[in-house]
């Protein structure tokens with residue numbers, strides 16, 4: 001079959017205990033954010049299914065009430081370094097924070113991951129929503145606008161550091177005694193509002209030039225940052241209409257930065273609950289929901305709304321809350337969903353316990369593939385961040401049932417085109433910004 005011009009991208013959003021809050025309780029489910037063999041099995045399975053990448057999210061706080069996948073989990077870059085040695089093609093994406101981190105450390109770590117994996121690293125640059133994080137770093141959590149201003153500068157510094165050395169900067173010429181070619185060295189010498197970074201980076205230019213950059217904040221400043229700096233956007237939408245509006249709006253912002261629409265892939269979260277029939281899929285979700293701890297779900301909802309809701313009646317309406325300094329787009333999405341579907345606060349908490357506001361669909365493999373195709377063809381998505389409710393069964397159902405249908409329809413690859421993650425996304429290698437002589441094509 002001739003390859004169509006456009007195929008969807010699929011990321012596996014890997015969480016040790018699944019995405020449904022009670023996924024770990026499903027019969028046959030394995031779990032553990034620190035269970036290496038379990039995690040590795042999912043990554044290898046995803047590579048066999050030809051996923052573009054596997055993604056490990058991260059946060060810098062925890063509590064006994066947190067989502068089981070988030071209570072205790074590996075530091076994602078260290079885990080991905082292990083995954084790199086067990087795989088050869090699948091992209092490896094990790095979250096690190098621009099609010100609680102240093103550009104030098106970040107540039108170095110992702111450069112190292114890119115080298116360890118032969119060009120498969122991706123960085124989900126987040127501003128970190130939760131105010132409680134500040135207490136782990138001895139600082140007051142900065143306001144939303146400041147966090148995004150910091151992120152703008154942070155990412156520029158990281159990209160500048162990745163370009164510290166030109167390709168071929170280390171000839172290791174024994175005859176002349178030249179290990180490093182000084183003419184290929186660029187000292188960043190950055191002095192900005194938030195960071196002062198001399199450089200150069202003690203890491204050679206990453207195989208991808210720049211590891212893939214992901215942005216996952218969908219507020220206005222989040223979209224502005226994505227339009228200027230990101231290759232991939234993770235987002236959450238509850239309906240095709242909303243997905244199309246987001247997609248249109250964000251793609252329209254690209255031209256201002258000299259970028260084309262296809263230089264940025266938009267990938268909403270998608271939580272498939274798959275059954276032999278639609279009724280069986282619904283029964284499966286109902287079973288999972290029956291194990292949800294109501295009070296923990298309410299806490300998760302409070303986090304996503306950015307407000308304490310303990311004083312409100314779970315059987316009452318969702319209160320009208322002001323915009324939070326913690327996070328904006330997810331809170332807005334949940335409030336709108338509750339209004340549209342006439343949900344009580346408790347019902348909204350149950351929805352958050354399933355997929356934290358990401359799109360949830362119960363159906364057969366065929367129905368799931370149909371819905372994905374619709375969103376993809378109707379400009380709601382360039383692909384999806386797939387969020388199995390539990391592992392390994394939820395991933396196996398998707399990989400064995402849905403992916404072959406997408407492949408048969410020509411909507412998803414049957415093999416990888418190239419060795420690096422930017423090859424999977426059809427993106428060129430960016431030139432070194434410090435090097436006037438670079439003849440590489442510019443990544444838009």
Ligand SMILES: Cc1cc2nc3c(=O)[nH]c(=O)nc-3n(C[C@H](O)[C@H](O)[C@H](O)COP(=O)(O)O)c2cc1C
Nearest residue numbers: 057058095126216217218219222234235327328329
């Ligand atoms: C798929 C997806 C993955 C995310 N992963 C993380 C993460 O690992 N760590 C984190 O702090 N925030 C994560 N976020 C949250 C966003 O980065 C962002 O902080 C949040 O949506 C609030 O952003 P906003 O105020 O711009 O809307 C994720 C969001 C999405 C859609």
